[in-house]
Amino acid sequence: MKCGIVDVGSNTIRLSIYQWEGRQFKLLMNKKEMAGLAGYIRNGQLSDSGILVACRVLADFNALLDNFDICDIHVFGTASLRNITNTEEALDTIEAVTGIRIEVLSGADEAAFSFLGATVGGGAPASGLLADIGGGSTELVAYTNGSITSGCSLPMGSLSLFTRHVSGLFPTREERRAIRAQVEAELEQAKTRGIHSSHLIGVGGTFRAAAKLCNDLSGADSNNRLIPADEVRGLYKRLKHGDQTALRQILRSVPDRVHTILPGLVILNAVLKHYEVENLCVSTCGVREGYLLQRVMGVNGHV
Structure with a gap:
């Protein structure tokens, strides 16, 4: 069987097409649009322009699935639709225009789906910590012997921090301090503290993006997913000090994240410090795979 899973996020809207049978699945295609919905939030509401952007992208994705004769589509929203005051109005408008009803995940469900997707393939430590840094929120999950012991969703992400604090393309020293202060305050309130x-x-x-930049700058294999925490700290220091080699590498490797990479790295570095992390493993799977497994395939997980 084939299906399309659409993740309506604060920074990107992503379509993943999967083929699945029983408890096995295979990713056939990925497509993303840098919609930047967090940038359309005004006074806590997603603006009409932002709603129309979501409608356009979803209509395009739906047409693409039709071309592949795939009628099974599942669409969920995260912080982009969860952390606004006009959620129902936005959902009703999107459904009226596109015919698609979006399921808005709670922060707890998003964290659990991310954990399920990231750990389903095995190879992860039996106990540890998972972090999912998105455009509008950050999910943290602590687990022991493969089961979640605590988790939370924090209302901060790479794009929402950029939108709230940064006046130009890159944050100034004062803006970085403001971002760091918000991040540290949120981590102090986290259930995983x-x-x-x-x-x-x-x-x-x-x-x-951080893994790609670290690999590019160190000369490591581009597929390397095991990154020492010190390399991430070094990357952040180079970028915040305006290292031209590192900045040019952003434009070559992750140009669509040129404005959000520094706010995202502030979150990442704070997490590394807060939890005394020495090494990180970047997962190739996450919330969409967890949603597929639990909601579509019916695999028992931690949701």
């Missing part, structure tokens, strides 16, 4: 883990599983675009 007091936990220490030498290993971290990383999910989301900030982790993928």
